[in-house]
Amino acid sequence: MSRVFKMNFSGIYKMYIEKAERKDRTKEEVDEIIYWLTGYDDASFQAQLEKEVSVETFFAEAPQMNEKTALIKGVICGYRVEDIEDPLMQKIRYLDKLIDELAKGKKMEKILRK
Known part of the structure; x- marks a missing residue:
């Protein structure tokens, strides 16, 4: 089992926000992506x-x-996301x-596959 599975999600979330903010994007945009992907709402x-x-x-x-x-395709961390076999790692x-x-810098409409 990958050690990333056991990592605290809130720590990874902070890194996502930092990455976005370094590129002049916002926490709200990060949240919107997470909500879109997972179905979570704010609460x-x-x-x-x-x-x-x-x-x-x-x-x-x-x-x-x-x-x-x-519709999410491409390479991340050297792996083609559509070819990852482990369902959790793919998510x-x-x-x-x-x-x-x-x-x-992609537009939100493109990121959210609209």
Whole structure:
């Protein structure tokens, strides 16, 4: 099992925000991406952060993964996201890819596959 599965999601979330803000994007945009991907809303997401759940638990308890995840394609951390076989690792990399697109200046409509 990958050690990232056991990491505290709130720590990774802080890194996502820092990455976005370094590129003049916002915490709100990061939140919008997370909500779009996982189905969390503000209250349920904040509850997960307060409980300091692991990455594994965060995705296991996600209300509804977006049906458009199949449209997320490309390479992140040297792996093609659409080819990752482990379902949990694929969800993690989907989120990594979306945050990476945000940091690279893509418009939210494109990131959210609208």
